[in-house]
Amino acid sequence: MKHRSTGRILLALLVLTGLSACGPIEPWVKPYERDKLADPIMALDGDAVSTSYIQHVYESREGARGGEGAAGGGCGCN
Amino acid sequence: MTLRRLSLTVLLLALFSNGFAGVLPEDRADVLYHLYDGGGVEIDGPSILVRKKVGKSLSFVGNYYVDMVSSASIDVVTTASPYTEERTQWSLGMDYLHGNTTMRVNYVISDESDYDAQTVSFSVSQDMFGDLTTLTLGYALGDDLVRRADDPSFQRDLDKQTYSVGITQILTKNLISTLNFETITDEGFLNNPYRSVRYFDLTSDVGYSFEPELYPNTRTSNALGIRARYFLPYRAAIEGEYRFFTDTWDIEGHTASLSYIHPWGDWTFTGKVRYHDQTGAHFYSDLFARSEATNFRGRDKELSPLQSYTFKLQAAYEFLSDDGNDWGFLKKGKVTASINMLHVDYDEFSDLTALQPIGSEPLYQLDANVFQVFFSFFY
Numbered sequence: 001m002k003h004r005s006t007g008r009i010l011l012a013l014l015v016l017t018g019l020s021a022c023g024p025i026e027p028w029v030k031p032y033e034r035d036k037l038a039d040p041i042m043a044l045d046g047d048a049v050s051t052s053y054i055q056h057v058y059e060s061r062e063g064a065r066g067g068e069g070a071a072g073g074g075c076g077c078n
Numbered sequence: 079m080t081l082r083r084l085s086l087t088v089l090l091l092a093l094f095s096n097g098f099a100g101v102l103p104e105d106r107a108d109v110l111y112h113l114y115d116g117g118g119v120e121i122d123g124p125s126i127l128v129r130k131k132v133g134k135s136l137s138f139v140g141n142y143y144v145d146m147v148s149s150a151s152i153d154v155v156t157t158a159s160p161y162t163e164e165r166t167q168w169s170l171g172m173d174y175l176h177g178n179t180t181m182r183v184n185y186v187i188s189d190e191s192d193y194d195a196q197t198v199s200f201s202v203s204q205d206m207f208g209d210l211t212t213l214t215l216g217y218a219l220g221d222d223l224v225r226r227a228d229d230p231s232f233q234r235d236l237d238k239q240t241y242s243v244g245i246t247q248i249l250t251k252n253l254i255s256t257l258n259f260e261t262i263t264d265e266g267f268l269n270n271p272y273r274s275v276r277y278f279d280l281t282s283d284v285g286y287s288f289e290p291e292l293y294p295n296t297r298t299s300n301a302l303g304i305r306a307r308y309f310l311p312y313r314a315a316i317e318g319e320y321r322f323f324t325d326t327w328d329i330e331g332h333t334a335s336l337s338y339i340h341p342w343g344d345w346t347f348t349g350k351v352r353y354h355d356q357t358g359a360h361f362y363s364d365l366f367a368r369s370e371a372t373n374f375r376g377r378d379k380e381l382s383p384l385q386s387y388t389f390k391l392q393a394a395y396e397f398l399s400d401d402g403n404d405w406g407f408l409k410k411g412k413v414t415a416s417i418n419m420l421h422v423d424y425d426e427f428s429d430l431t432a433l434q435p436i437g438s439e440p441l442y443q444l445d446a447n448v449f450q451v452f453f454s455f456f457y
Contacts, residue, residue, distance in 0.1 A: 026208070027207060027208025027209070027210050028210070029210060029248050029250060029251050030208075031208070031209075033251040034248070034251065036251060036252055036309040037248060037251065037252075037254055037309070039309065039313070039315075040346075041309075041313070041314070041315045041339045041341055041346065042254060042307055042309055042315055044246070044254065044256060044305065044307060047108065047414065047452070047454065048108075048127065049108040049110050049125055049127040049141070049452060050108075050110065050414070050416070050450055050452060053110070053112055053125060053143075053450065054418060054448065054450075057114060057418075057420075057448055058354075060380075061380060061386065061420065061422065061444075061446075062331070062354055062356065062380060062384070062386060063327075063329045063331065063356050063358075063359065063380050063381050063384075064299075064301065064321070064323035064329065064331035064333065064354065064356055065262060065299060065301065065323070066240070066242075066260035066261075066262050066299060066300075066301035066323070067258050067259070067260050067301030067302055067303030067321045067322075067323065068258065068301075068303050068319075068321060
């Protein structure tokens with residue numbers, strides 16, 4: 001019951017934040033100022049086929065996982 | 079109740095909408111060859127990824143991936159025999175764009191002689207504040223089956239659930255950043271059915287013996303990652319990344335990396351250094367005091383306290399550019415080659431192949447090279 005109330009309060013806060021965000025916030029970087037961000041060298045995940053592979057290697061060789069996007073399934077244990 | 083929560087989430091995301099349209103990923107096909115070589119293990123194979131838009135609001139992606147494994151790793155040579163095997167993985171996904179909301183579903187199936195894995199994932203992304211911010215909520219459900227090659231009757235289940243929240247934020251006209259939080263819960267058979275732990279045994283000639291490892295049946299981990307990429311005053315970029323990891327097995331990890339991306343004509347060069355440091359699992363030991371000394375026990379070197387270092391070099395060459403090509407429907411083509419040199423220092427994992435007296439074995443170190451070569455075609 002307590003969890004439910006907490007969840008409702010959080011939801012209400014999120015809705016209020018969302019509603020207030022719809023109003024006066026102006027994009028501080030205009031679309032015509034994003035030429036550098038659109039350069040391929042600024043792509044955060046330029047080559048998914050390569051990124052997912054190397055993440056799988058790290059997940060197999062280290063005890064940590066997650067926080068960097070999804071990796072493949074399977075074991076690769078030994 | 080779940081449907082109601084989902085509806086509320088979608089409603090919430092819709093409230094952030096302000097009329098800008100999102101963008102589907104570009105159409106492309108990648109053909110990759112990968113090779114991992116180190117520590118007595120060689121794994122290579124292809125990966126083929128194809129992505130294609132259908133109409134203005136749908137994009138499909140498919141991936142075929144193979145690992146051909148030849149293993150004589152430190153674990154294998156210590157307690158078992160070298161082996162070869164193959165793992166095949168297929169995935170199919172769909173992106174659906176509506177306004178500035180993108181919904182994704184993905185299904186992955188992986189098959190090897192003694193391990194089957196299936197994962198279904200779903201995510202919703204919302205662009206907002208003039209496309210300066212993208213919020214993504216994700217969920218994945220994995221259903222794995224662990225078997226033993228030498229015992230057809232052995233079958234154990236492993237269920238995985240992943241919850242993720244991510245924000246990508248344009249901070250200035252030169253700087254973009256992402257913040258990702260991911261919780262993963264596992265329930266089922268989590269140890270390797272072949273691996274053993276080592277314990278003191280005075281009746282043995284070498285002073286120790288082995289017995290099967292035994293892990294807890296549950297694990298929950300949390301990871302928080304932050305990444306930022308900055309466009310330098312000349313045409314080049316620099317990226318920094320940090321991740322904090324913690325789990326219910328008492329592993330705590332810190333991972334940091336720094337990359338530099340430098341284009342030069344049709345070439346793009348990338349250099350990266352990465353450092354990872356972690357504590358060990360609470361049930362890990364290199365040498366247990368006696369047989370069945372603790373409720374749970376493991377000697378998987380990846381669960382030992384360790385530090386890993388990676389140095390990456392990559393070169394990409396664009397052999398077909400956007401302007402004035404005569405390759406029919408192809409707009410762009412590039413070839414990329416990279417090497418990741420990985421070095422791992424294990425703080426509590428002895429190299430038993432050194433055949434030194436018990437207690438004076440050197441600590442194991444791993445050196446591995448990871449090669450990738452891939453062709454990418456954009457259409």
